[in-house]
Amino acid sequence: MKNISTYYHENVQHKNNIPAFIALLDGEDIQRYFPTEIFVLAHWHRSLEISLIEGATVILQIGNKESIIENGFTCINSGVVHSLYASALGNHPQAMIVLISYDFIKQHYPDIDHIIFYLSLQKDHQESRVLYNRLKELYLHQDHYSYGCLLDILSLLLRKYQSPAPNHNQQQIKDILTYIHVHYQEDLSSSHKAKQFHMSKEYFSRQFHHEIGKTFRDYLMFYRLYKAYGVVNTNSTIENIARKHGFSNTRSFIKVFHETYHDTPLQYCKKMSRY
Structure with missing residues (x-):
């Protein structure tokens, strides 16, 4: 398991020549490293964070707005102040935390500062799950094709989930x-x-x-x-x-x-x- 302490801070370190920070947490990791009720205090990072959480119900808070995610994806755009709270854990909770480098996105999509990714634009996230499962396998085997999988994820986000960025300075x-x-x-x-x-x-x-x-x-x-x-x-x-x-x-x-x-x-x- 990756050092999960990196996840909480805005300075995200990318390793293994992959332009993303990836952490895989299983039930034992969560019970060992987190309290009975998980909470991650308000923070931000330049990286785009899209994580797949299974076997748990989490509350994502951005400002005063709360979003309830049950066995699904959380999406936090670059520079957005946010916090996270797990309201319920199942018998086998798992999380795949992926923070994609802002510079990596900017390199392939220079207009990134003018859009945000909003997962609620689509109800069916099956294609995202397929890509995340592929990224997980590539990452576990330290396969250099992980880079290409990140490009596929970025392409999917741009095709299905982009929206104009609100004019809000935090x-x-x-x-x-x-x-x-x-x-x-x-x-x-x-x-x-x-x-x-x-x-x-x-x-x-x-x-x-x-x-x-x-x-x-x-x-x-x-x-x-x-x-x-x-x-x-x-x-x-x-x-x-x-x-x-x-x-x-x-x-x-x-x-x-x-x-x-x-x-x-x-x-x-x-x-x-x-x-």
Whole structure:
């Protein structure tokens, strides 16, 4: 399995001379690397992300809009801020995460900045499934024909799923998220960020919620938790983890951890030790 931590960040590393990041997750991977309820906090990347999720129902959130996908494809266009939440997992959930290089797309379709791909334009995604299954087999065998399969996927997207890009600039919210991701360990407040980004507190709070679907306070808390979650099962103490990741005290960290993952940090460590 690929290093799935790369998936969460806007800097996507492409490997094996393939102009795409590909991760294959099976049920064991998901149970080992994700909590009971999967959530991927708001982020973005230049790559086009189209993933096939089976044996699960996920909620894709872009701004305040939620889309429910059951055993199907998620599509996130280049530069779009988004988050993901799995509301239900079956007995054998699987995911094939594919992030196609923006530069690769731009090379073959220079007008990419003026369109988006919208999978809801078609109800039948069988042709996409066939191509994804072929890409999976080629990728597993490290076959150089993976490049050609990516071209076939791009061709299909351009033939069936393209739509004019809306005139919507998310650069400011990206700058705010970037600041949070770098300084999340510090004492941050919405009023201070509003002033820093030259907005009133009310406008800042309204715009943040509109673009992210969460309040500034909730997003900051969940981002701190997400970063702390990645190091809970290490030699570091719970007290040090809580302090290092911006929580006011250990009790608040344990409370939020339990509310989100349905285990205390100690229970989670014991569970992970069985793998």
